[in-house]
Amino acid sequence: MSTTIKIENKDGSVKRAIMQQIDHTKLTIAAATVAAELFHAEVVAKQLTISAKNAAAIVLRAGSQAAGLSVISSYYDELASKTITLARSINITAVQLSMVSVTEWRTSAVVTQVERARDMMDDPESARTVAQLGVKVEAELEHLSDGFQVLLKELYEQLDEVQRNMRAIDVIAVTSRLEAQQTGEFKEGLMQMANSIQDQASEIKNHVAKSVSLLNAYT
Amino acid sequence: MLSRVIYQGDHQWIMFGRDKDKPEKIIDSNQFMIVSGDEAILLDPGGIELFAPMLAAALKFVPIENIKTLFASHQDPDIISSLGLWDQVLVDATIHCSWLWDGFIRHFGMSSIKFEPIRDEGGSVRVGDVDLQFIPAHYLHSSGNFNVYDPKAKILFSGDVGACLEAPEAPLEVGDFNEHIPKMKLFHQRWMPSNEAKINWVRRVRALDIDMMVPQHGRIFVGESVNQFLNWFENLDVGIAVSQ
Numbered sequence: 376m377s378t379t380i381k382i383e384n385k386d387g388s389v390k391r392a393i394m395q396q397i398d399h400t401k402l403t404i405a406a407a408t409v410a411a412e413l414f415h416a417e418v419v420a421k422q423l424t425i426s427a428k429n430a431a432a433i434v435l436r437a438g439s440q441a442a443g444l445s446v447i448s449s450y451y452d453e454l455a456s457k458t459i460t461l462a463r464s465i466n467i468t469a470v471q472l473s474m475v476s477v478t479e480w481r482t483s484a485v486v487t488q489v490e491r492a493r494d495m496m497d498d499p500e501s502a503r504t505v506a507q508l509g510v511k512v513e514a515e516l517e518h519l520s521d522g523f524q525v526l527l528k529e530l531y532e533q534l535d536e537v538q539r540n541m542r543a544i545d546v547i548a549v550t551s552r553l554e555a556q557q558t559g560e561f562k563e564g565l566m567q568m569a570n571s572i573q574d575q576a577s578e579i580k581n582h583v584a585k586s587v588s589l590l591n592a593y594t
Numbered sequence: 595m596l597s598r599v600i601y602q603g604d605h606q607w608i609m610f611g612r613d614k615d616k617p618e619k620i621i622d623s624n625q626f627m628i629v630s631g632d633e634a635i636l637l638d639p640g641g642i643e644l645f646a647p648m649l650a651a652a653l654k655f656v657p658i659e660n661i662k663t664l665f666a667s668h669q670d671p672d673i674i675s676s677l678g679l680w681d682q683v684l685v686d687a688t689i690h691c692s693w694l695w696d697g698f699i700r701h702f703g704m705s706s707i708k709f710e711p712i713r714d715e716g717g718s719v720r721v722g723d724v725d726l727q728f729i730p731a732h733y734l735h736s737s738g739n740f741n742v743y744d745p746k747a748k749i750l751f752s753g754d755v756g757a758c759l760e761a762p763e764a765p766l767e768v769g770d771f772n773e774h775i776p777k778m779k780l781f782h783q784r785w786m787p788s789n790e791a792k793i794n795w796v797r798r799v800r801a802l803d804i805d806m807m808v809p810q811h812g813r814i815f816v817g818e819s820v821n822q823f824l825n826w827f828e829n830l831d832v833g834i835a836v837s838q
């Protein structure tokens with residue numbers, strides 16, 4: 376994030392230099408891209424719930440042969456539904472983040488313009504007034520960047536939760552392939568189900584990983 | 595922000611709008627994106643407050659580097675006050691707008707985007723494999739004003755013509771045309787200044803083959819409601835502020 380250095384001028388006004396300023400343009404695009412990535416992840420998560428329901432149907436038909444799988448298939452379903460909800464809320468958070476980023480971007484432009492105005496003033500009294508205005512805008516900028524950090528943290532946590540869900544799906548897909556070995560004629564169908572569930576989970580993982588690396592790059 | 599594919603052929607029309615999260619006092623607007631191959635054009639990309647949700651919605655469909663072209667039907671803030679922000683995120687982009695507004699919309703901030711003036715008679719632009727036509731709609735309501743016609747998709751983007759204000763949950767399409775009239779009447783009478791310009795526009799637009807007429811605010815006209823609109827608008831007395 377940006378660090379503000381305060382330099383006292385001779386006329387008493389305060390000059391600030393924003394160091395390591397984050398690139399608001401790139402960050403806005405990154406947040407908007409995260410929103411789009413999670414929109415696609417949500418589509419896959421919807422397919423995942425369908426796969427989970429299909430798996431549950433095969434398990435039901437297999438009856439006692441697939442007894443060990445009935446808990447697993449309902450677990451898939453639960454994780455997939457959770458992921459849909461999460462993806463939706465990440466999408467909202469990411470759009471909010473992108474909006475705050477735009478506001479920060481616009482506000483930091485105001486800071487620059489106010490500084491320009493102050494530098495153009497000969498009359499120290501007016502220069503002081505403008506400098507005070509600058510202080511106010513910078514306080515607003517700091518407030519925005521606090522809000523930004525809160526949203527960013529929330530976004531990382533949500534993304535992390537999706538990844539944990541996907542890892543869990545991965546693990547149970549491996550278990551269900553083992554269990555499927557003992558289901559006789561249902562084995563093929565169940566193996567295929569487990570494979571497609573695993574593919575979908577990894578597709579979601581990719582969307583999330585892309586989102587995280589985008590955020591890492593610009594914050 | 596809601597996004598909906600309204601045409602899917604060898605290219606795509608996507609409508610964005612009905613943003614329930616927008617600040618309350620900002621009027622709702624429709625933005626459109628036409629995608630063909632790896633190129634996309636944004637029609638009336640919208641106001642500054644809509645920039646972030648609009649960007650996020652557009653990126654669901656295309657990567658940012660594919661957005662190469664912008665179109666502004668006229669100079670209003672709800673149409674193009676986001677220009678200064680798009681200017682910072684798009685690379686090698688061009689905006690098409692009436693020559694009249696060249697020196698004006700630059701006030702929104704424009705340093706990297708190239709301005710391509712549309713002459714009064716109209717013009718065209720190629721986006722991917724689609725040719726789009728700029729149809730003059732001067733004085734409806736702006737003095738330098740264009741619609742966009744896509745002959746392949748048979749869609750006319752009509753800007754403020756056909757506009758009305760709707761709640762976010764309202765249907766996207768005009769259902770019963772007569773029920774729709776009260777929502778549009780005052781807007782067209784007060785915002786549109788010239789009966790002559792209106793009649794001239796109706797005559798030219800009737801000659802186009804149109805399946806869908808999509809305005810910048812409110813519902814879209816599909817099929818017969820396009821003709822119903824043209825007939826209604828033709829007979830409407832506009833420019834009422836001076837006669838009151």
Ligand SMILES: [Fe+2]
Pocket residue numbers: 668670735754
């Ligand atoms: Fe307008």
Ligand SMILES: [Fe+2]
Pocket residue numbers: 670672673753754810811
């Ligand atoms: Fe408008």
